[in-house]
Amino acid sequence: MKNEFITDERIFQELKKAIAETLRVDEDVIRRDSSLVNDLDAESLDFLDINYRLEQVFGIKMARHFVLEHVEEMFGEGSAVNEDGLLTEKAVELLKIRFGDQMPRLEAGMDMDEVPALITIGSLVEGIRDILDALPEKCTHCGAAQWTCEDGLRVKCASCGEYAVYPNGDDLIQEWLKKIQEERSIF
Amino acid sequence: MMRIFQGMDLVSVAGFERVWERHEGFTEDIFSPLERAHCMSRKNPAIHFAGRFAAKEAAIKALGLRAGASGFLSGFGDIEVRGQGGGKPVLHFRGWAARMAARRGIVQKTVSITHSGNYAAATVILLAEPGPRQGREPKRQ
Numbered sequence: 404m405k406n407e408f409i410t411d412e413r414i415f416q417e418l419k420k421a422i423a424e425t426l427r428v429d430e431d432v433i434r435r436d437s438s439l440v441n442d443l444d445a446e447s448l449d450f451l452d453i454n455y456r457l458e459q460v461f462g463i464k465m466a467r468h469f470v471l472e473h474v475e476e477m478f479g480e481g482s483a484v485n486e487d488g489l490l491t492e493k494a495v496e497l498l499k500i501r502f503g504d505q506m507p508r509l510e511a512g513m514d515m516d517e518v519p520a521l522i523t524i525g526s527l528v529e530g531i532r533d534i535l536d537a538l539p540e541k542c543t544h545c546g547a548a549q550w551t552c553e554d555g556l557r558v559k560c561a562s563c564g565e566y567a568v569y570p571n572g573d574d575l576i577q578e579w580l581k582k583i584q585e586e587r588s589i590f
Numbered sequence: 591m592m593r594i595f596q597g598m599d600l601v602s603v604a605g606f607e608r609v610w611e612r613h614e615g616f617t618e619d620i621f622s623p624l625e626r627a628h629c630m631s632r633k634n635p636a637i638h639f640a641g642r643f644a645a646k647e648a649a650i651k652a653l654g655l656r657a658g659a660s661g662f663l664s665g666f667g668d669i670e671v672r673g674q675g676g677g678k679p680v681l682h683f684r685g686w687a688a689r690m691a692a693r694r695g696i697v698q699k700t701v702s703i704t705h706s707g708n709y710a711a712a713t714v715i716l717l718a719e720p721g722p723r724q725g726r727e728p729k730r731q
């Protein structure tokens with residue numbers, strides 16, 4: 404269900420905080436269209452650190468695997484990336500649906516290696532949003548359908564007091580892929 | 591013509607330790623039971639973990655798997671550094687990394703790891719048979 408407790412602005416604020424602490428930069432230099440790799444010089448260890456911090460802040464599990472990894476798992480070898488490591492047209496069609504205007508420079512034949520530089524803070528906000536919006540209708544501990552949230556970050560069950568348990572990012576990507584494939588038959 | 595893919599990575603041991611201290615489950619996410627057992631048996635595990643982290647990142651770069659943000663652990667769990675003690679380390683791929691390596695026609699791979707002071711570094715070289723390899727189905731895992 405749509406998570407009304409946590410705003411996009413709050414996600415952006417927390418993302419800025421995590422990035423600023425990890426990279427030791429001023430929060431003011433971080434914009435929604437900034438690229439972690441190109442604009443903020445994040446290294447892979449930083450990337451991991453930022454993701455782990457966000458998991459802790461929101462009590463979620465971010466996707467461990469790249470969306471194209473899931474695509475090939477579900478729709479077959481070579482469906483997303485060709486023999487030279489280049490994105491297929493179908494992969495680009497899919498990424499455009501997923502990231503939309505967050506990735507205007509995305510095109511078929513692009514090296515898979517170039518994708519990280521295209522990922523912006525805005526697309527990370529949307530990734531977290533997707534997980535938060537998968538808030539289950541009912542508490543997985545006691546079955547009550549009464550959520551509450553005091554700090555704008557962690558949703559709690561008003562009945563038993565346990566934190567909400569969200570589906571993990573990888574499962575959500577797979578569900579999304581199934582839905583998109585049913586609607587548009589890309590692969 | 592054979593093709594060569596190279597990757598290199600440098601890791602701050604202190605930086606690695608900071609992430610490790612802060613996030614429970616970090617080494618379990620990144621390293622195989624074999625790798626953890628090896629590193630934990632050493633006098634200073636962080637140095638050895640950092641070296642293996644550098645090796646994985648170097649392999650990810652060589653394979654062109656730096657998919658980053660969406661799927662933040664992509665590749666790490668699929669790349670294992672084997673061979674301990676005085677022996678030369680050996681790379682082992684599975685999952686997505688193995689599939690991409692097969693698709694690129696990788697026939698040989700080498701890894702070299704070093705550490706000094708506060709840093710660990712690694713290089714990976716992958717050798718691929720001539721391409722394009724049209725009409726040939728890459729092996730499934």
Ligand SMILES: [Zn+2]
Pocket residue numbers: 542543544545546547560561562563564565
């Ligand atoms: Zn409850």
